[in-house]
Amino acid sequence: MYQYKGLEGTIVAIATAAGAGGLGIIRLSGQDALPIADKIFRSKNNALPSNFKTFTVHYGDIGRKVHNQWEVIDEVLLTVMRAPKSYTCEDVVEISCHGGMMAQRAILQLVIDCGGRLAEPGEFTKRAFLNGRIDLAQAEAVLDVIRAKTDAYLRVSHNQLKGSLSQKLDEIRQEIMSVYVSVEALVNFPEDDTSSDKTTMLQNHLDSAIVMIKGLLSASDHGRILREGIRLVLCGKPNVGKSSLLNLLLKQERAIVADIAGTTRDPIEETAQIKGIPFQLVDTAGLIAPRDKIEEEAVKRSHVYIKGADLVLLVLDGSEPLSSEDEALIEQVKDRNAVVILNKKDLVHKVDEKKISTAFPHAPQVWISAVTGEGLDQLEDMIVKKIWHSSQVDTHGILVSNIRHIHSLEECQKSIQDARSGLSQDLSLEFISEHIKSAINALDAITGRNIDADLLDAIFDQFCIGK
Ligand SMILES: Nc1nc2c(ncn2[C@@H]2O[C@H](COP(=O)(O)OP(=O)(O)OP(=O)(O)O)[C@@H](O)[C@H]2O)c(=O)[nH]1
Ligand SMILES: [Mg+2]
Numbered sequence: 001m002y003q004y005k006g007l008e009g010t011i012v013a014i015a016t017a018a019g020a021g022g023l024g025i026i027r028l029s030g031q032d033a034l035p036i037a038d039k040i041f042r043s044k045n046n047a048l049p050s051n052f053k054t055f056t057v058h059y060g061d062i063g064r065k066v067h068n069q070w071e072v073i074d075e076v077l078l079t080v081m082r083a084p085k086s087y088t089c090e091d092v093v094e095i096s097c098h099g100g101m102m103a104q105r106a107i108l109q110l111v112i113d114c115g116g117r118l119a120e121p122g123e124f125t126k127r128a129f130l131n132g133r134i135d136l137a138q139a140e141a142v143l144d145v146i147r148a149k150t151d152a153y154l155r156v157s158h159n160q161l162k163g164s165l166s167q168k169l170d171e172i173r174q175e176i177m178s179v180y181v182s183v184e185a186l187v188n189f190p191e192d193d194t195s196s197d198k199t200t201m202l203q204n205h206l207d208s209a210i211v212m213i214k215g216l217l218s219a220s221d222h223g224r225i226l227r228e229g230i231r232l233v234l235c236g237k238p239n240v241g242k243s244s245l246l247n248l249l250l251k252q253e254r255a256i257v258a259d260i261a262g263t264t265r266d267p268i269e270e271t272a273q274i275k276g277i278p279f280q281l282v283d284t285a286g287l288i289a290p291r292d293k294i295e296e297e298a299v300k301r302s303h304v305y306i307k308g309a310d311l312v313l314l315v316l317d318g319s320e321p322l323s324s325e326d327e328a329l330i331e332q333v334k335d336r337n338a339v340v341i342l343n344k345k346d347l348v349h350k351v352d353e354k355k356i357s358t359a360f361p362h363a364p365q366v367w368i369s370a371v372t373g374e375g376l377d378q379l380e381d382m383i384v385k386k387i388w389h390s391s392q393v394d395t396h397g398i399l400v401s402n403i404r405h406i407h408s409l410e411e412c413q414k415s416i417q418d419a420r421s422g423l424s425q426d427l428s429l430e431f432i433s434e435h436i437k438s439a440i441n442a443l444d445a446i447t448g449r450n451i452d453a454d455l456l457d458a459i460f461d462q463f464c465i466g467k
Contacts, residue, residue, distance in 0.1 A: 009030055009117045010030030010031060010033050010115065010116050011116065011120075011124070011127075012027065012029075012112065013108070013118065013119040013466035014026055014104045014465070015094070016099070016466070022099050023098070024103060024104040025095065026094070026097065026107045027092065027094050027124065028094075029086070029090045029091070029124055029127060034093065035050065037050075037078065037095075040063065040064065041060050041095075042061050042063060043058050044059075052078075052080040054081055055079075057077050058077065061075055062074050062076050062078075064113075073110065074098055075097075076095050076096055076097045079096070089127070089131035090127060090131065118465075119465055119466065121460060121465050121467075122139075122459075123465075125460065125467055136456075136459070137160060137166050137169070137402075137405065137446050137447050138162075138163060138166060141161035142463075142467065144160065144227065144402075145158060145161060146467065149229065149273075150276055150277065151276060152276040152277065153278070159396075159398060168398055169443055169446060172443060173440065175208050176205070176206070176416065176436060178205050179205045179206055180437065183202070183432055187429045203420060206420045210413060210420070213413045217400070217410065222388065223399035223402075225277060226399065226401060229277075230280070230310045231282065231308060232282065232309065232311050233284060234246055234283050234315055235302060235315065236287065236314055237286050237288060237317070238261035238262050238285075238288055239263075239286065240315045241317065241370045242284065243255035243283050244343075245341065245343065245368070246268065246270070246283040247370075248373060248376060249281060249376075250281065262285070262288070264284065265295070265298040267301055268283040269281070269282050274380050275380060277387070277388065279383075282305050285299060286302075287299055287325070287329055288325065306336075309336070309337075310387065311337050312337065313338070313341055314329065314360075314363070316341065317343060318343055318349055319344040319347035320350055321350050321352065327359065330359045333360075334360050337386065338363040339382055339386060341368055342365060342366065342367045342368070343369070343370055345367040345368055345369040345375055346369040346371055353365060366378050366379050405446050408442045408443065408446045409446070411438070411439075411442040412442035412443050415435045415442060416439045418435040419435035
């Protein structure tokens with residue numbers, strides 16, 4: 001098991017975001033959290049934090065003695081949470097002071113002067129993990145909760161934080177473990193010969209583990225979409241209404257719109273939520289034969305963005321017949337995951353929809369007016385359907401979204417499959433046992449039961465200080 005050397009010290013950090021704010025919170029955790037608080041906190045009745053009951057909040061001042069005079073730094077509320085029922089399982093003290101960096105920094109420095117140590121990124125959560133309050137999958141969910149950009153992803157991360165994924169992994173582990181125990185018994189007591197009934201029973205346990213892993217992996221695409229978002233790139237000829245559509249999807253006047261071809265030059269990137277899914281929306285310069293060096297560069301950049309798109313939104317002007325430039329564009333993106341948007345629905349329809357369907361059969365078409373907003377709902381449904389493969393965004397189940405978890409699950413699945421085919425081919429029990437052990441190790445890497453110290457450090461390094 002991983003040995004963490006800094007667990008014995010008392011750590012301190014500013015837990016609130018930097019900058020001006022109504023309140024700032026300084027958090028301490030460790031065996032000296034209360035003795036340090038005794039030195040720096042004065043309540044009206046001079047009671048010491050060491051004597052406060054757990055889960056109580058006290059009003060007073062933080063300060064220090066200068067030439068035997070008590071010098072106040074800030075007026076605060078001090079909360080005590082005693083071990084083991086605290087975030088870290090250690091004694092925790094939280095000091096809520098006024099917002100703004102000066103008061104928070106002064107209190108932080110005071111705690112350090114009294115024996116506290118500045119916490120490393122994620123060290124509070126790391127302690128919660130090392131002290132056994134949460135497993136690694138739950139610790140990583142803390143980071144996901146902090147970073148969630150949509151309600152849907154917040155819900156998914158909360159489920160994981162509450163242990164939904166950990167419980168499922170535990171069920172899978174029990175299935176594999178029961179096979180491991182039986183196989184090891186047979187390795188050690190070869191006289192208990194493997195009957196075909198026993199082999200079938202072992203295979204059933206492995207099959208049930210595979211079904212559960214497959215279930216988790218099949219939903220992982222949705223998890224990843226919610227975690228990382230989807231890159232949507234608007235492309236088309238100049239003046240077809242790309243920037244108008246960007247503004248409509250963002251519900252704000254973000255890009256300049258004008259009836260002058262070549263209005264947009266630099267690609268414009270913005271984040272948006274469509275039906276609970278996070279998107280990175282990119283408006284690009286109209287794709288034409290460039291007239292000068294700037295347009296040449298703008299068109300080059302548009303192509304780079306189109307290449308990196310998860311979904312291409314090809315915009316055509318529905319009030320005009322299909323031009324040879326439109327046809328060339330369709331040709332360029334016809335192998336991509338795309339939606340064809342026929343814009344300017346409010347004008348007379350002149351575009352040949354059948355011709356587009358023939359040239360671009362797998363891309364659905366939708367009529368819209370970026371001016372009146374008509375067709376927006378259908379477009380949003382179509383976008384969601386194209387990347388989610390259903391127009392409903394269900395986030396109540398377990399959605400594995402972390403790439404580390406997905407890799408470990410794939411590894412686990414492969415090892416189980418190897419063990420499974422070893423059993424059916426009557427291969428040596430030692431060989432089967434090795435594969436099952438690998439499968440268990442892969443699962444344990446997710447929950448942190450068995451994890452490399454460097455990897456653990458790398459995971460917590462992604463956290464902010466104070467979490
Ligand atoms: N009637 C009508 N006009 C539209 C619609 N969408 C955009 N327009 C007009 O078309 C012109 C061009 O719109 P933009 O959004 O700037 O077009 P663009 O594709 O971004 O153009 P470039 O940046 O030059 O490539 C503007 O005058 C818009 O008001 C629409 O749905 N209906
Ligand atoms: Mg534009």
